Amino acid sequence: TKIVQSDPSRFGLEKKKYNDLLKLLMALEYRILNGNIFKNCVDQDFTVPALQVDPRLNREFLVEFYRNLKVMFHDLETHIGELSETAQRSRLVGFLGLYVFYRRLAVTVKSEDRKFFKNIWDLQRKIVVVHLFGRACWFPAEFLVNMLPQNARSTHIADLERDRRDFLRKLDDHLEADVQRYYLEVCTWMVRVESNFDTQGTGPRDVRDVLMGRTNLFVNGLLLACQVGNLLKTVSLMHVTLTVPIRASLVRPICQCVELLKAIEYTYHRKAVLMGSSLPHMTRQIAFNLQRIFSTIKARLESAKRLDETRLDMLAAMQLILQVLRGTSVWERRLVIKLAGHVALIHGSARDVEEDEIHHLLWKLDIISDLQNRVQEACDCSFFFWSRELIPPYFAGVLQRPQQCNKLKYFFGAMRDAISVLKGAIHELDNSKFVEEYRDLVLDHLNAEILDPLCQEVETDLRLHIHANKVVDPMNPVKTGVKDLQAFLNLRPLQWFDNVIDIKARVTHYLDQTFYNLTTVSLHDWMTYGEMRNLAKEKYGLEMTEVHLPTGTLEQGPDVLEIMRNIHVFVARYMYNLNMQMFVERQADSKYLNTINLRHIANSIRTHGTGIMNTTINYIYSFLVQKFVIFSEFLYDDHIKSRLMKDIRYFTENKEYLENKYPFERAEKFNKDIRKLGIAKDGSTFVDRFRQLVTEIGNALGYVRMIRSGGMHHCSNAAQFVPDLTNLKPFQDIVASDGLSAEARNAARNLDSVIENITRNFAEGVEYMKILVSVFADEARSQQYIHLRNFFVMIPPLSASFVDHMVKGKDRLGKKGKDAWFSDDGFAIGTAYLLKVLALDEKFDSLHWFESVNDKYQREKKKVEEGMIGRKKGDDELQTLQLTHKRITDLQTEFELFYYAFSGARIFFE
Secondary structure, three states, rough: HHHHHOHHHHHOHHHHHHHHHHHHHHHHHHHHOOOHHHHHHHHHHEEEHHOHHHHHHOHHHHHHHHHHHHHHHEEEEEHOOOOOOHHHHHHHHHHHHHHHHHHHHHHOOHHHHHHHHHHHHHHHOOOOOEEEEEOOOOOHHHHHHOOOOOOOOOHHHHHHHHHHHHHHHHHOOOOOHHHHHHHHHHHHHHHHHHHHOOOOOOOOOOOOHHHHHHHHHHHHHHHHHHHHHHHHHHHHHHHHHHHOOHHHHHHHHHHHHHHHHHHHHHHHHHHHHHHHHHHHHHOOOOOOOHHHHHHHHHHHHOOOOOOOOOHHHHHHHHHHHHHHHOOOHHHHHHHHHHHHHHOOOHOOOOOHHHHHHHHHHHHHHHHHHHHHHHHHHOOOOHHHHHHHHHHHHHHHHHHOHHHHHHHHHHHHHHHHHHHHHHOOOOOOOOOOOEEEEEEHHHHHHHHHHHHHHHHHHHHHHHHHOOOOOOOEEEOOOOHEEEOOOOHHOOOOOOOEEEEOOOOOHHHHOOOOOOOHHHHHHHHHHHHHHHHHHHHHHHHHHHOOOOOOOOOOOOOOOOOOHHHHOOOOHHHEEEEEEOOOEEEOOOOOOOOOOOOOOOHHHHHEEEEEHHHHHHHHHHHHHHHHHHHHHHHHHHHOHHHHHHHHHHHHHHHHOHHHHHHOOOOHHHHHHHHHHOOOOOOOOOOHHHHHHHHHHHHHHHHHHHHHHHHHHHHHHHEEEEEHOOOOOOOOOHHHHHHHHHHHHHOHHHHHHHHHHHHHHHHHHHHHOOOOOHHHHHHHHHHOOOOHHHHHHHHHHHHHHHHHHHHHHHHHHHEEEEEEOOOOOOOOOHHHHHHHHHHHOOOOOOHHHHHOOHHHHHHHHHHHHHHHHHHHOOOOOOOHHHHHHHHHHHOOOOOOHHHHHHHHHHHHHHHHHO
16 A cells, blocks of 8 residues: 555556545454454444433343343353363353443443452453364453453553463473373263163163163263363463473373364264164153153242232243143253243242252253264364374374374374365365365375384384394393384274275285395395295284295296386387297397297296286286377378278279289289388388387287296196196195194195185186287277278288398398398287277188289299290309299298288187
8 A cells, every 4th residue: 555655646546546445444454354343343332312222321221231141150150160061161252242241331330340350350260261263262361451451450461471371381280180080081981881871781770760870971971072172272272372382291191182082972973873762761851850840839839829920920931841841852942941941930939959950950951952063062173283283293102102003093083173174265266175285294194103114113023033043132122112013903994084094904015015025136035034924924913915936047037027117118129939939039239139938937927926917918908008099090191091992992893803802913002102102211111110010019919928828837837746736625624634733724724825826827717818809899999990990901011011021031140130030920910919909800801812912923933934944054044033933932931921820810819
């Protein structure tokens, strides 16, 4: 505003409008932002001149107002700070507001009112702070000093601050003792609840005594929750508002209060069904006792000799109360009872004992009738969100005291109460991010303070046990103490939002991962980690995964894990041989080429376990997804698609003339036309690149075949000493029948488990090829990818390119150089796989492509042989014809080899 004031015209604002805006802002600041709403409300003039009504001069109204204040104060003074306190602290706010309003109306201050103010001031000393909502709190002393300065002239704000700090210091000093006392009371109450609701009692009990006992138990539980909640709120809010740090020794007592509140709430929740069947009878019993007392008072009034109007009103109120008590105890009926009770009990119609009992029964009726809401309100810990700095030290303390870990569920329940507060935030359009950040914050603290250190401590404990004979300075449990880490592992899973925190599973996974990784790094330590694994099962009951890493082998070869992680590099650098089931490296920097065969795969599976097989298939699937995208883009290209459709149309229209055989010349012409579109630096065309793509797909499938065969090879080697896998009697039954020791029975059970695992993996025979066909078939055959149906016409030019590629590679075998090859059956497998996925086998067979190739080469060979007739030896033309004949024979042989490999590959997918 000061910037605008210097030059209003710069912001398009007139001087007068700026002054009006400034007045509105000042009024807004004075009335609302400065906290003067209530003060402005009670300070206004309530006189109505037109009706000549001035409440300040209405003595009867002021007397009645003052009398009701005294009644309200008596109720508050009786309960606040006592064992019967429930929600009186929140009512104190309204009471002091009414008292200030009364003081604004009552102009003269009498000595009696000064005494009343002194009593109010003494009452607020018991409760220095009142919790309103969240982190919002209210200080009665400060309110009275600001609103009634004439009565608190000797009190200053600095004195209030000092008194609060003194109050907090005393509260902190006695906190541990108070919490311990509440802990014993809550435990006693929970035991009594369990015993009272025990359905398998020792004998019949009087129904009235049972109902009365349960009523007292329910009321006492609520009172305990209110006392613990008031202590917790007072301590935490006083520390927050006064910015006083919490001592480390107080973290545990404060968090123990949270646990006690949730323990009480969960006890009510656990007995909800039994409570639901008992509460109606409890309310009826209380209503019956009230009817009995009011009937006695009514009979006493009716026996009077003279009935004036007042007594008639009292009798009418009595009759109304008795009628209302016959119905359900809802809020409206209880309000009617209270209002009618004020009329019925005037002029001392009831004895003091009767009136006290009536008030006590009505108080019980209010609690029992609204028990669920009152318990939920008393045990609500949403305010603890503003003390979330205590979460890390609390978790750290639980780790140091494992016997307390079973109370974690209570603490998580308390932290869940803050969700409603976070979801109620309206200063952001999307308040879900607050909930997610809060969830992640608690999970991070749990991982950092409990889960991660617990996993490390369990691992350390196992290591110390295994290496106990090698430790120079062994641990003395008498001096250092022993943590019962088993308590954490026995915990049931904890629920936190959508996360299920299973501590036992987390520790098991950590040990599995650690032992596995360390064993792969140092295979000579396999026995040590095997012993630690067995010890973890015996000591902590951890069912760990058998990683099958007992030894290594000199014929390990490239590791399955490395191939799996770099499958895109592997299929491009290696060539597959279908018949020998082996991969040969295409080109290497050294003098030797790496090979991968079934023995290497089986050894690798023995190292990592059979579970690596399914993981490999998942990686292959992801790789094929990427390759299918490139495959689809190539066939969708306008140059390729138009050419293929043209060849299909030509073959369809000239079937009879071509004798249903796709002409070889069309395939050659296709390759020549595509070559005109461009050539890469290495001399390859688009058709060559597409052939390489199909070959890489086939290599991946060949690797899948090797994985399956290697797994079966590994299982057969492992089962070679088992005489009969199909009809083998369990060793556990044999050992049990012979009455051997428990250790022998456990060993037999382990042996049966190993044999069962080997048998299942050996006989399982998962058809991975068919699975990889089915996962792509539906999508690839849909109308969205209709352009893929032209692929069968692409095979002739691809096969011609493949044959040229193979001839070139074999020609280089006898020459110096590193770039040579003799087998590349991945192209045959890839072609057969793609035809099966796209359901184009019949269309490709209708081309009779291999018959056309054979006819073409037979004609050429016959022509060359005819040209060789009559030629003399040493004739240059004869040598040319012989070379031509050899080249044709080589090409024909390569086509035949491709045909055999292609036919064999198609069997995989039938």
